[in-house]
Amino acid sequence: MADFTLPSKFDRMIHQPVRLAIIAALAGCESADFTFLLNATEINKGTLSKNLSALEEVGYVEITKGYKGKIPNTSVKLTAKGRRAFTQYRRQYRRFIDSVGEK
Amino acid sequence: MDQRLDFEELTRQIRRLEFDDGLTDLQVSALFLFMNLAAAFGFSTAGLTWFAKALILQREITFIALAGIFACFVLVAFGSRRLIARVRRDYFWKDRGEIVPLHVGVDRWVSVLSAAVFLILTIFGLWLLLRGGSEDEAILRLIIAASGVATGITYLGMGRSLRLNRYLCVGIAGGLLSVVLFFVPLTYSGSWLGLGAIWTTILLASGLYALRRTRRGLAEANHG
Numbered sequence: 557m558a559d560f561t562l563p564s565k566f567d568r569m570i571h572q573p574v575r576l577a578i579i580a581a582l583a584g585c586e587s588a589d590f591t592f593l594l595n596a597t598e599i600n601k602g603t604l605s606k607n608l609s610a611l612e613e614v615g616y617v618e619i620t621k622g623y624k625g626k627i628p629n630t631s632v633k634l635t636a637k638g639r640r641a642f643t644q645y646r647r648q649y650r651r652f653i654d655s656v657g658e659k
Numbered sequence: 660m661d662q663r664l665d666f667e668e669l670t671r672q673i674r675r676l677e678f679d680d681g682l683t684d685l686q687v688s689a690l691f692l693f694m695n696l697a698a699a700f701g702f703s704t705a706g707l708t709w710f711a712k713a714l715i716l717q718r719e720i721t722f723i724a725l726a727g728i729f730a731c732f733v734l735v736a737f738g739s740r741r742l743i744a745r746v747r748r749d750y751f752w753k754d755r756g757e758i759v760p761l762h763v764g765v766d767r768w769v770s771v772l773s774a775a776v777f778l779i780l781t782i783f784g785l786w787l788l789l790r791g792g793s794e795d796e797a798i799l800r801l802i803i804a805a806s807g808v809a810t811g812i813t814y815l816g817m818g819r820s821l822r823l824n825r826y827l828c829v830g831i832a833g834g835l836l837s838v839v840l841f842f843v844p845l846t847y848s849g850s851w852l853g854l855g856a857i858w859t860t861i862l863l864a865s866g867l868y869a870l871r872r873t874r875r876g877l878a879e880a881n882h883g
Contacts, residue, residue, distance in 0.1 A: 580666035584673025585758040592756025596673065646667070 560651040569614050570645045574599055574607050579634065579642050582617065587633035608632060616641060675821045677760035680751050681869025682743045684829075688862035690736060695855020697728070703848035751873060769816030773809040780805030800841050803850045807837020810858060825865055833861050 563571065570579055577597040582588060588596070594604060611617040616638030620631045634642070677683055700706040713721040748757055763770075784801040787793045811834020818826030836857045845853055 576666050577669065580669040581673055584670040584761070585676075586761055588673075588758040589756045592752075592758055595755050596669070 560655045561648040563652060566648055567641055567645055569611065569616065570641060574603055575611060578604070578607055578611065579616065579638065582632060582634040583639065583642050587631050590630040590632065593632060611638070671821060673758065674761060674764065675823060676758060677764055678817070678821065678823060678826070679869065680747070680873040681866035681871075682746065684862045684866030684869065686736075686739045686743060688859045688866060689739065690732075691862065692855055692859040693732060693735065695851050695859070697732075699848045699852040699855065701848075702851060703846075706848070751877065765813060765817055766820050769813055769820065772816065773812040776812055777805050777809035780808070796844075796847060797841075799847045800843075800845065800850045803847075803854050804837050804841035807840060807854050807857065808834050811835070811837060825869060829861055829865050833858055836861075 570576055574597075577599065578593060581593060581596045590604070593599075593608075594601065597604065599607075608617060608619060612619050615635055618633045618635050620633070622629055622631065701710070710721070713724075752758075781802050784798045784805070787801075788795065788798045811830045811832075813830070814826045814833060815830030818824065818828075818830055837854065840850060840853050840857065843850075843853065
C-alpha cells in the first residue's frame, strides 16, 4: 500500500489555491493585517474576505477587528488548530510529491 | 493569483521580512555589545575588585544597581522592538500592510543543534578544568568560543531555512572568528570583549548592508 495520502484525501479547507495562499502567508508570521494579506496573496478583497470567513468558521484563523489610531484595522491570525492542520497538510503534500518523483 | 502556488516559498518570504531590512541585525548587534561589555567588565580584575568592595561596603546599593542595569537591558531590548515596529509601520511597510513577526524566528532543529554544540563544548571545557593540567584561561576561552560557534550555527541554520545568503555569510564569518578567538591568548575578560567585537561588527555590517539595500529599493519604488 502507498505510504502517502492521495490529494483527494487532503484537508479540503486548505487544499484550495486561495485558502492555501492565505494560510501559507499566515504561517510565516504571528498575525497579519488585511492589507498585507491582500498584497501578499494577490487575491481581491471580496474573495479574501469570503475565504477568511470560511477559515474562521472551521477555527483555522482568528479575525480581530479594531482600530490603529483612527483607521479601522482587521488583523488575522492562524490559530493553533490552523497551524497544526497546515503542518499536517505540508507533510502530506511533500510525501505525495516525493512519491511521484517530482520536486 | 498564480494557480501554481509555491506555498512553501510564500511562507518563507513572509518569515524573511523580519530579517530583510537589517533592523533586527542592528538590534541584536547592540544587545551583543551591551552584554559582552558587561561580561568583560564583570570578569575583569577591576570589575571583580569593584564588585567585592561594593558588596562589603554598600550591599543594598550594589544589588539595586545590578537590578537597574538588568532593567535597562530589558528596557532597551523591548524598547528597540517597539521602535523597529514603528519604523516598519511608518516607512518600510507603509503601503504593504503590517505583520507581527513570529515570536520564534528560528527553526527548532537549529536551536537544538546550536544548544547541543554549546553544551558539548562547555561540558568538555569544564571536564578539562576539573581534570586539571590544562591552562585555565584556555579552557574558559573554549566556553566563550563555544557560545560564538553556537551563535554562528544559529545564523547558518536561519540562512539555510530562510534562503538568506546574508545570514549564511554572517554564520560562517562569526563562527570561524569565534574559533580563531579560542587560539588568541587573551584573558577571560578580554575574550568576552573579543567575542562582543566579532559579533557586534559582523551584525552591524550585515544590518547596515541590508538597511541600505532596503532604502535603495524603497527609493526606486517611489521614483519608478
